[in-house]
Amino acid sequence: MKIIIVGAGVSGLSTYLQLRKVLPAFESHTILVYESQKPREPVPSGTSNPSLSKLADLTDSTTVVGNSIGLAPNSVRLLKYIDPRLYEIFKARGYVSQTYTFKTARGHTLAVTSTGDKRSPEEYTISCPRYGLWKCLHEVVGEDKIKYRKVVDVDLSGAKPVVKFADGGEEDADLVVGADGVRSVVKKAIFGEENERKYAPRYEGFCGVGAFVDVEIPEAITKQKSMVFTFGPTGSFGYCCAAPLPQRKLGWWSNWGTPNVPDRNVVDTEEIRKQLQERHGTWKDPVIQNIIEKMTTDRVYPIWTTPNLPHWGETGAVLLGDAAHTLQATSGQGAGQALEDSVTFSLLLSHYVTKAETSGSDFTVEEGIKLSAKGLYEIRNPRFATIRARARNLYVTNKRVNNIIVEYMFYCFIYLWTNFPIIGKLVVGNVFKEFDEWNAEEQVKEYLENKDH
Numbered sequence: 001m002k003i004i005i006v007g008a009g010v011s012g013l014s015t016y017l018q019l020r021k022v023l024p025a026f027e028s029h030t031i032l033v034y035e036s037q038k039p040r041e042p043v044p045s046g047t048s049n050p051s052l053s054k055l056a057d058l059t060d061s062t063t064v065v066g067n068s069i070g071l072a073p074n075s076v077r078l079l080k081y082i083d084p085r086l087y088e089i090f091k092a093r094g095y096v097s098q099t100y101t102f103k104t105a106r107g108h109t110l111a112v113t114s115t116g117d118k119r120s121p122e123e124y125t126i127s128c129p130r131y132g133l134w135k136c137l138h139e140v141v142g143e144d145k146i147k148y149r150k151v152v153d154v155d156l157s158g159a160k161p162v163v164k165f166a167d168g169g170e171e172d173a174d175l176v177v178g179a180d181g182v183r184s185v186v187k188k189a190i191f192g193e194e195n196e197r198k199y200a201p202r203y204e205g206f207c208g209v210g211a212f213v214d215v216e217i218p219e220a221i222t223k224q225k226s227m228v229f230t231f232g233p234t235g236s237f238g239y240c241c242a243a244p245l246p247q248r249k250l251g252w253w254s255n256w257g258t259p260n261v262p263d264r265n266v267v268d269t270e271e272i273r274k275q276l277q278e279r280h281g282t283w284k285d286p287v288i289q290n291i292i293e294k295m296t297t298d299r300v301y302p303i304w305t306t307p308n309l310p311h312w313g314e315t316g317a318v319l320l321g322d323a324a325h326t327l328q329a330t331s332g333q334g335a336g337q338a339l340e341d342s343v344t345f346s347l348l349l350s351h352y353v354t355k356a357e358t359s360g361s362d363f364t365v366e367e368g369i370k371l372s373a374k375g376l377y378e379i380r381n382p383r384f385a386t387i388r389a390r391a392r393n394l395y396v397t398n399k400r401v402n403n404i405i406v407e408y409m410f411y412c413f414i415y416l417w418t419n420f421p422i423i424g425k426l427v428v429g430n431v432f433k434e435f436d437e438w439n440a441e442e443q444v445k446e447y448l449e450n451k452d453h
């Protein structure tokens, strides 16, 4: 079997690693990974590459949008499951954030809650640069396995899918894995140009900005190993430690509601500072004021999500991660859901390929690919829909509030939600159960037993 993975991000490379682990006779298959962006450190302020300033480039690559991410315990466990080396490297390079601190713009601390999953050994949220996770995956997969060629189209009309490259080359395969992010070329091929608008990513009415500053990590973080989220009448502001303490990598982000997609994603640092001062300049936390003073970044990112797709692939192609279901960057689950997709799909594919290769079976690899894509969607789509809906419930935390009574009601709401689990469950669902008890292996086993094939 020949598989072409389009995109060497979280879903593409974790799929490569998981297939290497579970696909029978892995060496007898050809698995090629194509990536359009050459590795580089995130573009620092003042050195913007104008070719990356188009809106379409805004979120389509981890190399372009820097910022920090927090991998929740369910995602951290999956790293270990996929490849223990991945887990070790990631944990050593990130910062284990054992608690979330919730604060108000007026300086009150509303709650400090554990990020731990209460399992043994307990895992906690790990924060790191978004680019750092990408780098760990590249290292474990091996740079020699990734080919830097941009895919411009996939032709699914023939007997086999044909991948077309920007350099004019073409290559066929038995399966094309669309792990090419929010503006997926593979998605376009699956649904056709006529549906491009219908299934295009939607702007959620919010934007974010964020980067890193090189300062001593503040006590607000080190005291309780915390990620700090502050809410106020003009949006939200967060900060975390994104690397081991001596590296002084303080990650920060600011989210705000705005009805229109900004017309530029590359903005002058001083303009961003002005906007941050306008939104957060009166907020009481001195750490926020220090970040605003020292920060340099030139990139804002609108928050996109994918509308519900009717499937994630049928014959010869499948979509994984952000290509199938971009979640709000504010959901804190995008990378985790990409990892879950990779594991689920790889387990299904290896089951069906084994079946097809069992002598005497008239079941073909093509049928196996089709059933794997179908199974992935049936197992994973309801979960994605729940997570996206919950993240939308939390939009309230980024809305502009113009009245002090409403502002205090809003703080009360956050206080109740973060301090009283029953109220929390009403607002955001049973997050613990939803995230930490979800097990890809069990889900696939149960699915296959019920399907009887």
Ligand SMILES: Cc1cc2nc3c(=O)[nH]c(=O)nc-3n(C[C@H](O)[C@H](O)[C@H](O)COP(=O)(O)OP(=O)(O)OC[C@H]3O[C@@H](n4cnc5c(N)ncnc54)[C@H](O)[C@@H]3O)c2cc1C
Binding pocket: 006, 007, 008, 009, 010, 011, 012, 034, 035, 036, 037, 059, 060, 061, 062, 063, 065, 066, 067, 068, 069, 070, 071, 072, 075, 130, 149, 150, 151, 152, 179, 180, 181, 182, 183, 184, 185, 208, 301, 320, 321, 322, 323, 327, 329, 330, 331, 332, 333, 334, 335, 336, 337, 338
């Ligand atoms: C600012 C921000 C903060 C976030 N914070 C969090 C967080 O705290 N926790 C969390 O879990 N998630 C977070 N996310 C989401 C998370 O980063 C994504 O969900 C995750 O990266 C999705 O992985 P992916 O592999 O599907 O897509 P991507 O990471 O986007 O990877 C797609 C890859 O495909 C490549 N590619 C695209 N088009 C082509 C083409 N035509 N040819 C070849 N290659 C191509 C791209 O260059 C890229 O390397 C955040 C996202 C953003 C933008």
